[in-house]
Amino acid sequence: MAKVKYDNTNVEPSQFKQPTPGLYTAKIDEANHRSDDGHNDIEVVFVIDGGEFDGAKVWTYVGLSEASGWKLLELTDALGLPKKGELDTNKIVNKKVKIKINPDQWEGEYRARVGRISPLTATPEDDAEVEAETDSEETATEEASAEEAADYSEWEVAELLEVITDDSALAEKYPGGYDEDRDYLTGFLEAADANELDEWLAENSETVDYTTWDTAELKAELERRGLDVPKRAPKSKLIGLLEENDGDGSDPFESE
Numbered sequence: 001m002a003k004v005k006y007d008n009t010n011v012e013p014s015q016f017k018q019p020t021p022g023l024y025t026a027k028i029d030e031a032n033h034r035s036d037d038g039h040n041d042i043e044v045v046f047v048i049d050g051g052e053f054d055g056a057k058v059w060t061y062v063g064l065s066e067a068s069g070w071k072l073l074e075l076t077d078a079l080g081l082p083k084k085g086e087l088d089t090n091k092i093v094n095k096k097v098k099i100k101i102n103p104d105q106w107e108g109e110y111r112a113r114v115g116r117i118s119p120l121t122a123t124p125e126d127d128a129e130v131e132a133e134t135d136s137e138e139t140a141t142e143e144a145s146a147e148e149a150a151d152y153s154e155w156e157v158a159e160l161l162e163v164i165t166d167d168s169a170l171a172e173k174y175p176g177g178y179d180e181d182r183d184y185l186t187g188f189l190e191a192a193d194a195n196e197l198d199e200w201l202a203e204n205s206e207t208v209d210y211t212t213w214d215t216a217e218l219k220a221e222l223e224r225r226g227l228d229v230p231k232r233a234p235k236s237k238l239i240g241l242l243e244e245n246d247g248d249g250s251d252p253f254e255s256e
Contacts, residue, residue: 018112019053019101025120026099029057031089038176040064041165042089044075046099046114058101059168060114065179068161078117096120106169107195113166152186160185173197210239218242 030045042062048054062071076087078097097120104113152160161179164170170192178184184204191200210218218238222229225245230237 017053017056018110019048019056019058020112021101021103024051024053024099024101025049025096026058028092028095028097031092033089040176040179041068041171042072042075042087043171046097049096056112058099058112058114059171060117061165061168061171063161063165063179065161067158067179068165070158071162071165074117078119080119102166104167106167111167111169113168115166152189155186157182157185160189163189173201175201210242213239 025048026046027049028044029047030043032043032045034041034043041064044060044062046058046060048056048058062068062075064072073083076083079092079095081087098118100115100118102113102115104111157180160182164174164185170189173192174188178188187200187204188197191197213221215235215238218235219229222238222241227241227245230241
């Protein structure tokens, strides 16, 4: 049995905590453009500025597809940017806005979800209106939790995407590339509500056709996964190793 020495005398406890529903001033801590592994969005990390939950981090994902253009408009309006231009993600870091935290849950536990993003200079009347919306949405969420799972069959594609992009846990699992596929989005959310998302994703993941890859791409993917790359191995051997690794049940393109 191993014995490990440690010294936690100068270590601060974790500041991670889930803010309760309401309006908060927040600073943009990170803004990352994701364009790989099927993603096409901006991952925005907010840090609550002031109050009981000062320092708490919350995430949202702003899609860059046409269907989720409303979310990008909301962000640029909150930052005071023009309707058309170029968004430099590095320059919006440390900018302050107001965010509304909505109540949500993941696997039976409370989770804060970023809702509306508003300008920092919003008037008190605007704040009161958003507060009223927050209260009504919280009540609706509590009532819905006592009923059957949501029926997504009549939802618009943009509404389905909003639920996914506004929940950091869902957005992280969403593989991207299905922003216009209502059936896929509906199945994704229904599986999440039933706590069966991992199983559903395994059954509905697309088969990768490695025969269209060149040798350099195959070797690079093997290295990325931490697998041994045989020297002078034929292309068929490299493909076989990748397909074997895909069969272990893990996501072959999961971000490290």
